[in-house]
Amino acid sequence: MVETTAIRGRLLSFRQAPAGPGDSASYRYIEDGLLLAEDGRIAAVGPHAELAGRLPAGVAVAHHPDALILPGFIDTHIHLPQTQVIASYGARLLDWLETYTFPEEQRYADPEHAARNARFFLEELFRNGTTTAVAYGSVHPASVEALFAEAERAGAGMIAGKVMMDRNAPAALTDSAGRGYEESKALIRRWHGRGRQRYAVTPRFAITSTEAQLEAAGALLREHGDVFLQTHLSENAEEIATVRRLFPAARDYTDVYDRYGLLGPRSLFGHCIHLSEEEQRRLSESGSVAVFCPTSNLFIGSGLFDLASLRRPERPVRVALATDVGGGTSFSMLRTAAEAYKVLQLGRQNLPALAAFDLMTRGNAAALGMEGEIGMMEPGRWADLVVLDPRATAAMEHRMETVAGDLEEELFILMTLGDDRAVRQTYVRGRPVL
The missing domain is CATH 2.30.40.10 (Urease, subunit C, domain 1)
Incomplete structure (x- = not known):
């Protein structure tokens, strides 16, 4: 019936x-x-x-x-394990990760903790009008299992992936290139395309993945052509300098990901604040998505997103909008759009209301290639x-x-x-x- x-x-x-x-x-x-x-x-x-x-x-x-x-509403960048470190005082990006995020994420080794927080996470999204989100789990497969299971029960569609990290993180939060590949592959087989659930291959960022792990992430994308890729790019000056030291052969931060086949129309790069002209050109050519996370960029002091530069007609870059909880300070896409407006005002740019609501709905769906399903x-x-x-x-x-x-x-x-x-x-x- x-x-x-x-x-x-x-x-x-x-x-x-x-x-x-x-x-x-x-x-x-x-x-x-x-x-x-x-x-x-x-x-x-x-x-x-x-x-x-x-x-x-x-x-x-x-x-x-x-x-x-x-x-x-559609949120294109948010961290499930960071719901209890939102509003953590006084640190720059790398310090913030080490002081607050990494200790909290270790708790997701416990499946019961993951399940309880996945329920809260989904309820909080719904309370703020968000019905689809692209979410980072922790390094533990149980974190993603919990989120997908809760979303399936609610009838919602989530895009999520277990974080891959094999260096520069606590031992309790590191996998290896091989283990990260195998655990991600198992999650893809179990959840990707099951009902409304979709998988995102998720190397946290270049600092926490070796060349071997980035190659493994690229292999997952080649083997499963319709999965997503999510990671971070050019959020913070210290981060960029660290990437330069770790990958001396790469031309720039974007090139690190490009070398391993991680750019493409289903690839979502959080932040993208400090991009060179060449990096913007390469993101444009590949159809990759730059994800604007205004509240976390302001809260962590990373910088101001340059929407006008990314939308230059000769090499436009696709753009999405996101909360980035818990560096971001609100689950609300309305609050996020308000902060986006202010960020752009500081750069002598503008975000009319029509553009903001389009981004939160149809625009973010288009960035995901899902405008035929949602938005x-x-x-x-x-x-x-x-x-x-x-x-x-x-x-x-x-x-x-x-x-x-x-x-x-x-x-x-x-x-x-x-x-x-x-x-x-x-x-x-x-x-x-x-």
């Missing part, structure tokens, strides 16, 4: 990247819309007056008349949705008194003043999860 879900309200979904403020052709907005889902996938979207007659008898309609309904309210996509309340706080309600029906101004208020309190409901496969 077909399971039918009906959700009514103000529907907003992007069709393409906005050219700038006022680009109404980039999105579809229905003031009183109805979304019908069958067995978790969107079956129809349109004005309520046109679709109400298609409702099967007995199907209740979830009505959100004063809220704004969008595709669920848009179109038939055939999963019915993963977020319901946003633009009057969630007293300050937001007070500010909304002046909006007078201006959609872009309403989005900007949600983006700059909103957080988890603005998320009224999150739907995964058409089912409420809050």
Whole structure:
């Protein structure tokens, strides 16, 4: 028997990247819309007056008349084992890893600890309107097993991988080139393509992987052509100098990964702050994705993302947006977009509200090559949705008194003043999860 879900309200979904403020052709907005889902996938979207007659008898309609309904948010870079080191005081990147992250990640050797924290992780994503995330596990396969198992139970789709590290980390957190390869391969066989779950080969970054391990990561990509690759690139000046010492034959940081076949359209590189012209050109040629993590870049003091440079028309680099918890300080993509706006303002650039909400939904789905599955309210996509309340706080309600029906101004208020309190409901496969 077909399971039918009906959700009514103000529907907003992007069709393409906005050219700038006022680009109404980039999105579809229905003031009183109805979304019908069958067995978790969107079956129809349109004005309520046109679709109400298609409702099967007995199907209740979830009505959100004063809220704004969008595709669920997508977070393209986040660390499962760092949920309990978020908001850790006073360190630069490498010190922060050694002082807070590495000790915490050692606790994920315990499958019960991993399972408990995977449940919290998923619940916190949903509470913030995020329905898909690209997540780093710890070096322990159990960390990824736990996340995939929880996501499968919830009906959500996650992209995740166990971290590969065979040097410059505590012994309890290191594998080897061979073990990292075998454990990753086993996880790919067990989880990649199982329902909605997808695997990401995950060398943490060049500092913690030998040449042999990077070669093993490249072998996994060659052997499994539709898996993802996630790692870090050019986040911090000290990090870049360390990579230069460890890989003296490489032209630059990006070249380290390029030598082992790690660049490509399914490769996600977190941060990408301090890239040379040549590195940007190579990322562009390979179709790789630069992931903008504004809150962690500010919190750890790494630098300012240069979106304008990456989007130069002669060699554009694909860009995604992410929270990077726990260097990032919020699970909320709304808070993340607010910080992205400020980072770009400091660089005399700009992030209009339309562009921000497109990035959080359709844009991030496109960066993952998954726009046919998520990120848009179109038939055939999963019915993963977020319901946003633009009057969630007293300050937001007070500010909304002046909006007078201006959609872009309403989005900007949600983006700059909103957080988890603005998320009224999150739907995964058409089912409420809050």
